[in-house]
Amino acid sequence: MTRQLVASPDGATQVFIIIGYPVSQVKAPQLMNTAFAQSGANATMVPIEVGPAQAPALIEALKSAANVGGFLATIPHKFELLKHADGAGPVATAAGCANALRREPDGRWSAENFDGIGFVTGLLGSGEPIEGKTVFVYGAGGAGSSIAAGVLKANAACVHVSDLSTTRAQDLCERLDRLWPGKVKHAVAGEHRDADIVVNATPVGLNEADLLPFSLEGLNPNALVAEIIMKPAETRLLLEAHRRGFRTLTGMRMLEPQIDLYRRFFRIPDPDVRSDSLHAIAGRGTTP
Template identity: 90%
Template sequence: MTRHLVPSPDGATQVFIIIGDPVSQVRAPQLMNAVFAKSGANAAMVPIEVGPAQAPALIEALKSAGNVGGFLATIPHKFELLKHADDAGPVAIAAGCANALRREPDGRWSAENFDGIGFVTGLLGSGELLEGKTVFVYGAGGAGSSIAAGVLEAKAACVHVSDLSAYRAGELCERLERLWPGKVKHAAAGEHRDADIVVNATPVGLGETDPLPFALEGLNPEALVAEIIMKPAETHLLHEAHRRGFRTLAGMLMLQPQIDLYRRFFRIPDPDVPSDPLHAIAGRGTMP
């Protein structure tokens, strides 16, 4: 990571935190630190592993630090992160969780969830169609909730949601049903056979010996199998789906579009747009 921190962090560095449990699999710090360096922003992103019981206190403590400009959250903290926001964007409200939180100039904190739009952008960018499709999402956690909301916003015909926690899946479906009536179904595991797109939005696949998160037998042969896990790059699910001839979408394709969304959300200058050198020097140490 340090090779991207140019110049080295100093007393004026704006710090961004990504929290998770685990956090060793995250790729956002390397990618965001490269963006910071390229843009000339005096900023750095640091990963912190914290459990669910300790996360609320940690978030509040870090919010009180004047040089902490924002947070990203991965498993399992996206629902918790939203609780620490004073305001939230439309996708975070629809999903009931957030993966990004930023400090506003007036000291308030704003949240949004970019998992869904990142997934949709990666899907469309790979040449896949979404409008009118049936999407089956395994996992009603932070990422799954955002993806379900994102594909509905992008005009999917309907979304089916399954989760080991029937309560959590039901709660998500009720929230989405209010916004997209008639397009949401709380489904049982295994009911994905006729779906056009099946998404693994669970942690199953992080471990090398993890089983498949859902069965591929009987799946619509034209279906797309999508994964949100980014490390390993090729999960057991992607390997098996590709081996059996299904089209696949890797988790990294969901993250890549989010990096620029995070940059804009955190008000980092666009590294591809030349800036006034005098302005850049005068503004060093502050976020635009």
């Protein structure tokens, strides 16, 4: 069996935190702890469930602990995480949010967002081109913002963004339009039918009783339907899309490429990792 945690954490163990609300669905701790073990690093990642009202104080408190090396963030804390950084990378700056925060040697904190990079890598790795494609993103939250920035950087023809919060969607579109003029549009729900790639970057689908985040009726028959949710691995949206013959991309395909990016971001030594060791924990993430 693959070792997933340091054998016996001690005072020198570097602790990394992933925060979310909820957090029970996250797969990053298992994957990151495997990467730490394979790297021989005295490090571990721990998930913590914390609500939006309590998250700012928790982040600041944990930043004060000398053996906390960094954070990952999932729903709904990616915008909050960026506020606790002294500096940010280009994707986090473009997206306006971060999913990773690390302590620098001088004590400052740096942020970046790897959701978009992971999504693009997963898509290209599945043989799906992005250049010249029209991408419709449902959700202007942390993941949706990063995915929109990521596909634009990968030369998508245009990106349409829809969110229940008109203000949040407009803010994202204005921010991205400054970097990619004329390639971003604020859209309303239902305007995705001619898109080449439609992404559910909302939490709709986490619960078994959830309805579909958008309708598949009238969707371009050659479109790809993508999901960011990782648990369940096959959401109702993906099952229905697959039943109707659409190509699909699961949330795990977005996460898997990020594990090595997180490892490097946190300055963990290069491991001798076989790709199947991560897949054994996460499970494959594609459907034809």
